[in-house]
Amino acid sequence: MLGNEKISAGQMGLLMFFAISASAVTVIPGITGKYAQNDLWLSPIWASIIGYVTVYLAYRLHQLYPKQSIIQYSQTILGSFLGKVTSLFFIFFYLHLTGLIVRGYAEFVVGNFLTRTPISVVMISMVMVAALAVRGGVEVLGRTAQLFFFIFLIPVALMPTLLGSMKFQYLFPILEHGLKPTFLGAASPQAWFSEIFIMAFFLPFVSNQEKSMRAGMWSVFGTMMLLTVINVFILLVMGRQAGDFLYPVMVAFRYISVADFFQNLDSVVMGIWIIGMFQKISVFYYASVIGTSQLLGLRDYRPLVLPFGILVVIMGFWSVPDQLHVSAFDTFAFPFYGPLVQTVFPILLLILAFWQKRGQASHAGRTALSDDTES
Numbered sequence: 001m002l003g004n005e006k007i008s009a010g011q012m013g014l015l016m017f018f019a020i021s022a023s024a025v026t027v028i029p030g031i032t033g034k035y036a037q038n039d040l041w042l043s044p045i046w047a048s049i050i051g052y053v054t055v056y057l058a059y060r061l062h063q064l065y066p067k068q069s070i071i072q073y074s075q076t077i078l079g080s081f082l083g084k085v086t087s088l089f090f091i092f093f094y095l096h097l098t099g100l101i102v103r104g105y106a107e108f109v110v111g112n113f114l115t116r117t118p119i120s121v122v123m124i125s126m127v128m129v130a131a132l133a134v135r136g137g138v139e140v141l142g143r144t145a146q147l148f149f150f151i152f153l154i155p156v157a158l159m160p161t162l163l164g165s166m167k168f169q170y171l172f173p174i175l176e177h178g179l180k181p182t183f184l185g186a187a188s189p190q191a192w193f194s195e196i197f198i199m200a201f202f203l204p205f206v207s208n209q210e211k212s213m214r215a216g217m218w219s220v221f222g223t224m225m226l227l228t229v230i231n232v233f234i235l236l237v238m239g240r241q242a243g244d245f246l247y248p249v250m251v252a253f254r255y256i257s258v259a260d261f262f263q264n265l266d267s268v269v270m271g272i273w274i275i276g277m278f279q280k281i282s283v284f285y286y287a288s289v290i291g292t293s294q295l296l297g298l299r300d301y302r303p304l305v306l307p308f309g310i311l312v313v314i315m316g317f318w319s320v321p322d323q324l325h326v327s328a329f330d331t332f333a334f335p336f337y338g339p340l341v342q343t344v345f346p347i348l349l350l351i352l353a354f355w356q357k358r359g360q361a362s363h364a365g366r367t368a369l370s371d372d373t374e375s
Contacts, residue, residue, distance in 0.1 A: 006207040011142030013215030014149050016196050019283045020051070021223045022152075022276035023101060024192040026108060026247050028227055029234040031331055033243030036185030037177075038170055040235060040242065043185035044227035050343055051193030051220035057346040058196070059213040062203040064353050070200040070346075071294040077353050084295065091291045093341050094198070095308070098284040099315025100329065102126060105277045106316070107323040112250060113270060123313050130282040131309045134289060135302050138205045141282055152276045155253070155269045156226070159233045165255045166236035188331055189227065191338035196220060197346060201287040246327060285312060 007015075032040040065073035070090060075083025106122040114122060133140055175182075199216055206212050230249065234242045237252045245251050253266040289308050293301035320326050 005138045005205055007138055007142035007202070007205050009206050009208050009211035009215040011145055012199060012202050012206050012212065013219045014145035015141060015202060015279070015283050016199050016216060016219035017149070017222050018145060018152070018276055018279035019198055020192050020195050020219070021226055022273070022280035023104060024189065024223070024227060025230055025276075026249050026273065027104075027327075027330055028189050028192065029231050029242055029248045030245050031188045031243075032185035032231060033234070033240070033248065034185075035187075035243075036181045037240045037243065038172070038235060039175060039182045040185055041228055041231040042179075042182040044189050044224050044231060046183060046186040047189035047193050047227075048220050048224035050190045050339060051196050051223070052217060054194050054197045054343045054346070055199070055213060055216035055220060057343065057350055058200045058203065059216065061346065061350055061353060062200065062212070064350075064357060066209070067204050069204055069291065069294060070349075071291045073353075074349065077349055077356060087291065087295045090341070091288060091295065094284055094288045094291065095311060096315055096319060097195075097338075098281065098288055098312050099317075100319050100326070101277075101281055101284060102312055103316035103320055104326050104330070105274075105281070107326055108247065109270075109274070111323060112247065113267070120313075120317075123316055126278065126281060127285075127309045127312055130278060130285050131305050133278075133282045134286045135305050138202065138286065141279075141286060144282075145279055148275050148279060151272060153226075154272055155249075156229060158253070158265060158269070159229075166233075167239065168236060170235050170239040171232075187335040191334045191336075193220060193223070194339040194342040197342035198283060198287050200346075201290055246323075285309070288312075 028044070029040065032043040036043050061070070061073060062068075065076060068076070071087040074086045074090070077083065078086055102123050105126060106119045109122050110117060110119050133144060196216060196219060199212075203209075203212055234248050234252055237255060238245070238248055242248045250266050250269065253269050285308065289301050289304045292304055292308070298304070320329060
């Protein structure tokens with residue numbers, strides 16, 4: 001394993017930002033719009049709470065077991081057998097999730113732009129590019145995140161060009177049906193925010209550990225602000241119809257026309273979004289590979305990169321048959337699947353870790369007292 005690799009807390013924070021937001025920006029407005037309607041801009045705020053909790057869990061577990069990922073300290077907390085079973089489950093979870101992310105990416109590209117391109121070509125080409133980044137190591141991932149961060153935010157800068165199409169009356173009445181619809185709209189986004197637990201694989205590589213938790217919290221806050229701004233933008237352009245579209249962001253950007261010259265900017269947004277998805281897929285791909293190498297006790301994870309790339313593509317085809325099922329998974333299954341594995345289970349691990357540490361401290365205290373008595 002490339003143990004000398006290091007990234008800064010800021011680079012880790014940017015990686016986590018991409019890990020949550022890259023796929024969320026295209027589908028979340030449509031999902032939240034179905035439930036929250038003209039209050040959809042509030043849903044990311046409630047959803048982000050689980051992100052802050054998950055960052056705290058990942059950081060506290062790392063504090064108890066520094067220089068270890070969840071694959072390694074699971075075996076310390078649960079014992080050899082149960083720990084390996086748990087580690088295998090986490091690896092399968094992230095492998096499965098990577099396949100779903102790649103499939104969702106490919107369905108979006110084929111459905112909106114490359115309509116005559118076989119979906120397998122889109123999936124395989126992205127996995128091949130991500131494999132190069134993963135083989136390069138965590139430092140390469142951190143530097144590409146720095147390089148692409150401001151490029152990824154360009155669509156936000158383009159939003160003011162739509163002022164002519166915005167209708168601020170779509171914001172009202174605020175909370176017409178109370179807070180319940182906004183909480184229902186937050187169900188899916190909170191699953192995306194729980195994905196920040198993947199930082200547990202990257203924390204051992206952070207050089208300035210004291211800033212890790214702050215970087216994770218900023219990632220959650222930045223994602224929440226991005227989703228809130230995009231939801232407001234979608235609402236002002238499309239109103240309550242936002243929930244009727246699968247990808248309302250792309251529909252809204254087709255409205256852009258500046259002096260009848262700058263048009264069809266949805267293709268520009270598409271290209272920028274692909275950069276973000278490359279970063280997200282690379283993060284999950286890397287976590288799957290590095291976790292497996294740790295479970296198997298390998299010194300170098302790179303021989304696993306190509307086989308796992310093949311598995312990611314297979315998982316993408318095996319998990320869901322078409323775009324309809326991808327959307328159904330995001331709306332109905334992932335809100336339970338994601339937080340259960342990435343937030344609820346880490347809570348149980350942290351409780352067991354505290355109990356274990358307290359038991360060890362109590363035993364050490366009794367041993368020391370016994371030695372003093374004998375002397």
